[in-house]
Amino acid sequence: MALSNNEIIADLRKSLGHEQVLARRVEIQAYAGDASIYRLVPIVVIRPRDFADMNAILEYCRDNKLYLTFRAAGTSLSGQAVTDGIMVDVAHHWKGIRVLEDGGQVAVEPGVVGSHVNAFLKRYKTKMGPDPASIDACMMGGIAANNASGLCCGVQFNTYNTMAAIKLLLADGFYLDTAEGDPDLSLQRERPQIYEELVRIREIILTTPGLKDRLRSKFSIKNTCGYSMNAFVDYENPADILAHLIVGSEGTLGFIGEITLNTIPDKPLKATALVYFSDLPDAGLAIHQLANAGAAVLEIMDRKSMLSVAQDMNYGFEPTGNCAAVLVEFQEEGEAELEARMAEAVKILSRHILIARVEFTRDPKLQAHYWNMRKGLFPSVGAMRKMGTAVLIEDVAVPPARLAECIVDLQDLLNKYAFNDAIIFGHAKEGNLHFVLCNDFANPRHVARYEELMEELTSLIVTKYDGSLKAEHGTGRNIAPFVEREWGTEIYQLMWRVKKLLDPLNILNPGIVLNLDPKVHLQNLKMMPLVSPIVDKCIECGFCEPKCPSRDLTITPRQRIALLREVARLEAVGDAASRKEAREIMEGYRYDGIETCAGDGMCSVACPVDIDTGAMIKNMRAEKHGAMAKWVARRVAANFKAATAGARFGIRFLRATGAPGMAVARVASNVAYKLSDATIPRIDGSILLPKPALPLPKPQSRGDNARKIVYYPSCLTRSLGSLDDERATVGLAEAVVTVLEKLGYEVIIPAKVEETCCGQPFYSKGLFEACTDSLSATVSLLFKASEEGKYPIISDTSPCTGELRGGGKLLTDEKHRQWKALRIFDFVEFIAKEIIPLRASWPKAARHAIIHPTCTLKKLGALDDLKTVVAAFANSASYPVHDECCGFAGDRGYNVPELTMSATRQESAEVLRLATESVRTAEGSAKVGYYSTCRTCEIGMTAGTGKTYQSVVYLCYDALVK
Template identity: 40%
Template sequence: MIASGHTQAYRELKAALAEVIPHERLIDDPLRTLAYGTDASFYRMIPQLVVRVESEAELIRVLGECHARALPGTFRAAGTSLSGQAVTDSVLILLSRAWRGHEILDNGEAIWLQPGVIGARANQLLAPFKRKIGPDPASINSCMIGGIAANNASGMCCGTAQNSYRTLRDIRVILADGTVLDTADAASREAFRHSHGELLVGLERLSRETLANTALADKIRHKYRLKNTTGYALNSLVDFTDGIEILKHLMIGSEGTLGFISAITYDTVPDEPLKAAALAFFPDMATTCRATIALKKTSVAAVELMDRAALRSVQNKSGMPEVLKTLPEGAAALLIDVRGDDEAVLESREAEVHAALEGIKTLEPLGFTREQATYELYWKIRKGLFPAVGAVRETGTTVVIEDVAFPIERLDQGVLALTEVFHRHGYQDAILFGHALEGNLHFVFPQGFEKLGEVERYQALMGEVAQLVGVEYGGSLKAEHGTGRNMAPYVELEWGADAYALMWRIKGLFDPDNLLNPEVILSRNPTLHLENLKPLPAADPLVDKCIECGFCEPVCPSKDLTLTPRQRIVIRRELARLEALGEQASEEDKARIERLWKDYRYQGDETCAADGLCATQCPVNINTGDLIRSLRRERNVGKAGVARLVGHHFSGTTRFGRGALNVAAFGQALLGDQGMVKVSRALRKLSGERLPQWLPSMPRAASIKVLNRPIGSGDRVRDKVVYMPSCATRVFGANRDDQESRSVMELTLALLDKAGFEVIIPAMPGHLCCGMAFQSKGQFIEADHKARELNRELLAASQNGRYPVLCDTSPCTLRMQETLDARLTLMEPVAFAHDHLLPRLEITPLTEPIAIHVTCSSTRMGLTDKFVALARACATNVVVPAEISCCGFAGDKGFATPELSASALQGLAHQVEGCVAGYSNSRTCEIGLSLQGGIPYRSIFSLVDRVSQPKETASREEAVPGV
């Protein structure tokens, strides 16, 4: 732990860094140091200072100032690390969004990446070339390249042949003394040889000594026949003799203890497009392991092992095959994946598998599927195992995932021995799965540390596991999750004294003052893995199942502004822990509670869009927005009367909104955009932030009169559809300066008429609301009242569900689907246009480039692919901006907290440059998108209307279901 005497040193450090780094990126307040200091491991350490760096120059300055004060520093990318390698009680150096640079090289044969690029984004960039990066960790949608390389993370298809160590072409690193080495640059290499010749000579000496020690060299080669991330990459000393090459490969898996990876160039690997999978069931683990060994010689892409306990943990989940419930005790399964560039290759590889398993008993006939839904179901079973334990664990416990590798020829013995160890220590709930081809197994189990004796039980388990795997079987204690703090006390046990001493010599060459992530990988502390254990107290049933993995973070609109869902939960848990002290709370505790709640108001509440996207990425399906709305309900309980008044006079409220837009338009005409922004900002400040901020993209007021005229009546036989315009489209009209001057209501009615529909408008359309506007502010009673009111009117208009209901706004449709009568067929613009307008219209696609924004509600409804397909049916050049998820406008958040949308959409303008317009399916979102994107954003109905003509006849086969 950091001594209290260092407090002054941290103050001096912050003051020195403030000369080059803005104050907002130097963080030392109690709320954010705790929030930003939390990773996916079961350790908690609170940094004294968090620094968000945006350049190499800033990073070098941070390292220099830390060194001058002997203060340790730890690098953090995404923080999905499981072994405690990304936590510190000193200086935490966070990567900002500035580290997301990338470049495709050699027609996709290689890719240059900065450490802040998310792994899945790298593969998205490579997809047009049918290539991908070699590493494929399960967290690839969240983890960043810096962490993938620094941990030598691998995955399900990666094996040992395609990990970062094996696919590394070049690397750019910053060492502890601030020196930069770019191995792709001859001048940089030459300069480094001149300035750091002693380091390179030292590495080359270690290589010669290791090669001369035949027993040690053979042990190293054996250990890296397996997946192995325990300790430093000693294979670099036997694979290479040149100091630069040794250094380059030592950085892989070094977990930020030898230097900072500023960029990496990977040689990419083929991404074969055709895929097939088989789920093979075997009567016992011994048979399963024999099958695995047989498959090692085939051209399979992946073989994933799952024991009976693992399969039982998911057998009752929706969509799981019924056969899982009937498997006998002791049974196990292999998920076998094969891939190919063409049908012939795929078929030959399937045949290889059948031949390899000939004579090995299976419980069910082996058959491959290429059907996408079934293929995805099989992988859903495998990927659902870790969260399955997390979802059923006792509140207050964490989820521990141990990650070992056995020599594959002894896999069956190792599995049985390891299972026996877990059961002997009382871990009956442990499940076993893993990457069988590499002998790489994951044991997952719930673990509490609060109850008496639990720490000792865990210690006894780990000691026996380490002896069994590392010594008796010659395996690796950390196959792919990194050593971290969790396994640091056992590195010498696994490797032996000679190899361990070699690792300390490596550390001494790179970091003689031991200031780069100390106590990670190497530690003299035998109980390090039992210290600084993370508390997980009950906070709220809505979020108590959170395992703090961070998978939610990439899609959160506030991730670069304030907190992420994981961090919001971290702070809520800390508040619950402190408040549970009750009368035992000290004055310091009480002051901390008050300060945390005060800061949480903005950091956690006001800047949360509550869009629910976090639930789409969460392994245990937590919607952190539900937590925030619940807190808003508690805070706004005194405003229930106002909410009831607004809800009961809703048509007047929307009329007032249109009137305010007309007044704003007059003000804009008088003062201009800049003048209006200044006046609005001043009025907002005087009101205590109660008045909304006027935006240059503020649209005209809509006219509700368009709903008064009948659409589609007459002699022609037409299908009927109920049209429910949202309150947003009833208030906000078209953009002021846009060529598209029609409101969403006008566009919707025109398209329905063109496609041959008769439109039914529910009674009192100006008064109706789905209730989302009230729900988002925690006014649940009035939200439910408005939903019941809408439900009644839509049932009447649709004749109890006989006719479908179209809502012109996606988020409102999602809310309606979640709350209204199941008899109603509720459709939003994208799904309705794709399924029921396109077949009835003649389409002439646009040739000029357009952009689309898939709203968070569309994502949650599973409409992303349909959205893209609809746009591509209407335009030949469609831009889908990368890494833009929720726009952050969140109803009225864009007016009340405009910095949220600005942060969420940072970089949008660059990505849509050259597009003539953008299209979406939420009017308020389009306001924020227009402002930040620099192009007009309109309803997707505007695009469909622009490119379409009515067909002469509409087939009855194309009728909407329910008509």
């Protein structure tokens, strides 16, 4: 008799531990979708910690006739990362990375984000071969399981061709590490039946006329349709064949616990151009010529693709007719070689009809702009779709010489089925094309239209072009019904032999890659009901997820949106069972979705269409605030001097009374937190409290001719002082004033500054009226102190800077006019832009600086300014790869301390490693210092790392004053 879901959950918790098994309604629904058009709700979500846990899961599935799906980032586009069985999350615990052979190889576990691998390799001047457009979000598990390639790597440097070793686990529990001992001998001894059958299949392929040549021909272009059957041609030893079959198998043949890749050189010199052609077929001809001239990148975009990003690109012309754009990049080791490549390219392009003059750029910022545009094409067109429709992306490859011809055929096909807004783009050098279209899968007529399109697309690519139905996105359930049509019966049946050999009980991602149901691609389609204008354009691509501080604690921005969509769908169904399920989701959503959202807006930075899920959550917080909470907030805003004085008194009291005082504060603050609807923070004692802030200094007057600057000390600076182990000998405000005076400025601290606040503490809680009150008062104060904008204004706290700079949307009329007159700088911006350029060199503090850039500093685009300041005043510096949001978010670190501890876990581990390395390699008496630009972020990072963080102002103070 089949087990019930509750029995499965109980068994797995007993075996693996309660924390590794997620089964609440909000948790399983959060994993119901990936980046594709499919949606299935798993029975349970498991987070195995190691191979022992994974083996136990496989054994349980074998014994109980259950099936599972492995999932890393969930950025899959063909439906291979969703299931109605057991979901195995291999992102949570599997984050190991080892750089080997002086950067010549890198070993990675499945939960490592792709771009992080290249960040760790940067110092070695190498990178991994695969470079998918989603590299900032996708993880190595999916990159390996889908045999990802991408924009530059082509076939030569894809996962399959750069793999050096693999640690894998088969469905029957057999573990193989191809880097240890003799893997072929291990396979022969421990699994002789697998060893012998692989030998037999290879013999069939080599001796059957045409099969070997067919495989070589098909895999000469990108191909992820079906299994990597070229392994039987490329390798002789069964262990090598097995290892390469696993790559690209989408979790249907085994689990990849670690993969070691050979890296490739990251050439330092790059020249990039966006070339505009008046005619698409002419662009196709140029692509072939540019490829022969050594172009590393050739990315084509049709006219509709160009229009989808026109707002960001500022073309200077109207894309019309059948025009096209090609992103061209040359990458070289030496200047002479690069100049020669560019000259040849210009010569080639002079023979074609272009809309605008060709201009190659070496500017990293402009190059990044081009690349971000290209990588964001898929979500960008999704944001322009009719709201409520789902977005899908198809992925085909044809011989490169026939690229332009194929684009025209695809345009005709899409127009035939009235997909008038579809765009076509792709990796032109490799003959790899993507097209994106939008469809309402809640409408049966539109589902039928999609079915007809897929039938005709398959015939076009297979019959006319002998191309690949999936070039790099994996087969999934999207193309599974068409695999035999592409490969023919002989090779298709050999694929089934491989599947039955390695997964005889069909427990690994069944129905993915191979499926006998001709309609599977039309089932379990995703609905996209409207939930909020802020997020309705989200296509659930998952680009936001690595930036979210709650990603390893609860849920992510994509999941927050998807859950609300599911609630809307259930409520629209309206029966008792659906309403009950919707209520269960929302019960869990209060903590998972709302309480643990930092609201930092970093999701909007990662999102190609700037969706700020945190803004939606702030609105949800605002909706739940009653009249009392709003009244309390506005009273606090109106009496802010008393509020900061109360904060200093409370801190002084707690530090003086120790544990008994903390016990009282814990109870009292929790009551106040609930009565005020989270307006007043709660203190639980798990996150350290600093000392109370010292009084504000009294700046010196320097006469009428002195350069003047207005200094706005934030409410955090006026409330929170130094940490116990902090080396600071003066308060932050005094350090700012002293540094500015040392640089020749007369510092003006506005009168009655202690009565004001920028409003950020209220805005983050959805208390918008109180925020507006605070901001209005502060703008008036600064307008007067700066003599109506005559003097620059400096802030010592990045979130405060951000609120002051971006708060204009809350102001009207006279207040808005005053706000526009203000020139507001963050401290590091002012020092970097106005001070450091004045001298060739500056005195340095004997510090190796380890830096935590705040979210606001990144959103302000001031990260380079921070780096400029640190480079000027520190002996040396390190910037962790995992420098994401610390999750403290004002007072949220005190309210939800587990958010900060989870958000900082990876960065903390990296910081401790960097500190050890810097001590070992430091010159002279240089000590390690830990710096950021916001007091609460510094508290959060101190809590996470055990190292004392302080403001970067103190780095400047130590260098210039001490």
